[in-house]
Amino acid sequence: YAHQARDLRPDGHPLTVVAHRGASEDAPEHTLAAYRKAIEDGADALECDVRLTADGHLVCVHDRRVNRTSNGRGAVSTLELADLAALDFGSWKGAATDREAPDLDATSVLTLERLLELVADAGRRVELAVETKHPTRWAGQVEERLLALLGRFGLAAPPPDEPSRVRVMSFSARSLHRVRAAAPALPTVYLMQFVSPRHRDGRLPTGIRIAGPSIRIIRKDPDYVARLHRAGNQVHVWTVNDPADVELCARVGVDAVITNRPKQVLSQLGRP
Ligand code: G3P
Numbered sequence: 584y585a586h587q588a589r590d591l592r593p594d595g596h597p598l599t600v601v602a603h604r605g606a607s608e609d610a611p612e613h614t615l616a617a618y619r620k621a622i623e624d625g626a627d628a629l630e631c632d633v634r635l636t637a638d639g640h641l642v643c644v645h646d647r648r649v650n651r652t653s654n655g656r657g658a659v660s661t662l663e664l665a666d667l668a669a670l671d672f673g674s675w676k677g678a679a680t681d682r683e684a685p686d687l688d689a690t691s692v693l694t695l696e697r698l699l700e701l702v703a704d705a706g707r708r709v710e711l712a713v714e715t716k717h718p719t720r721w722a723g724q725v726e727e728r729l730l731a732l733l734g735r736f737g738l739a740a741p742p743p744d745e746p747s748r749v750r751v752m753s754f755s756a757r758s759l760h761r762v763r764a765a766a767p768a769l770p771t772v773y774l775m776q777f778v779s780p781r782h783r784d785g786r787l788p789t790g791i792r793i794a795g796p797s798i799r800i801i802r803k804d805p806d807y808v809a810r811l812h813r814a815g816n817q818v819h820v821w822t823v824n825d826p827a828d829v830e831l832c833a834r835v836g837v838d839a840v841i842t843n844r845p846k847q848v849l850s851q852l853g854r855p
């Protein structure tokens with residue numbers, strides 16, 4: 584394979600492969616079908632974005648509005664779960680919407696609760712990386728609901744001798760600090776579109792131990808990974824779809840790649 588990357592990671596640890604919005608190249612993003620496919624494909628972890636509906640449910644939707652990924656219109660925050668349940672979140676991506684035999688897994692809105700059930704029933708260890716979206720609007724409610732739900736699944740307080748199955752990611756340090764205050768044992772990932780001058784040396788906001796830089800940052804400055812590691816942080820990079828980017832991430836020792844195509848990335852890494 585032109586970009587075989589199996590033995591490129593310097594310390595020999597396998598690169599964690601995280602399915603971005605599920606196996607979202609093959610199935611409609613953030614649907615049960617996309618996450619089932621990612622688990623079948625062998626992904627180590629699943630990534631999902633969460634938003635709060637008007638009636639207080641956490642649903643897996645990326646955009647502020649439902650317009651791009653469903654046949655409806657409007658902001659998630661102004662719609663109730665029942666409104667979202669009436670929409671089709673799959674046909675924009677070609678999912679079957681035959682009235683006789685609708686493929687509900689590929690067309691229904693997905694609640695975080697249902698996704699947690701899927702992870703619990705996966706039959707093997709599958710990690711979950713949950714991203715809080717626009718948390719400031721809700722002044723802590725997204726984090727509060729998230730931690731309550733994780734608590735119900737026994738995932739909010741991992742035992743000290745076991746790696747956590749869940750991590751919380753955000754572009755907002757404030758959101759992550761709220762999570763840390765309420766659930767200190769949950770790992771948090773500080774997402775970055777750009778590197779601010781105060782983080783250039785590899786340090787992160789207080790208490791956050793995982794950096795989540797865009798692949799563009801790593802392409803421009805591959806040594807940033809070593810600086811983050813020297814400062815004691817892990818590095819989870821998004822969104823890594825191109826084989827040349829997978830190779831780059833493996834070579835510079837990235838800890839996790841977040842990708843729309845887990846199957847192809849695992850195969851490039853020499854993992855079945
Ligand atoms: O995994 C992080 C990545 O998903 C952040 O960007 O816009 O896809 O949520 P976005």
Ligand code: CA
Pocket residue numbers: 630631632714
């Ligand atoms: Ca995301």
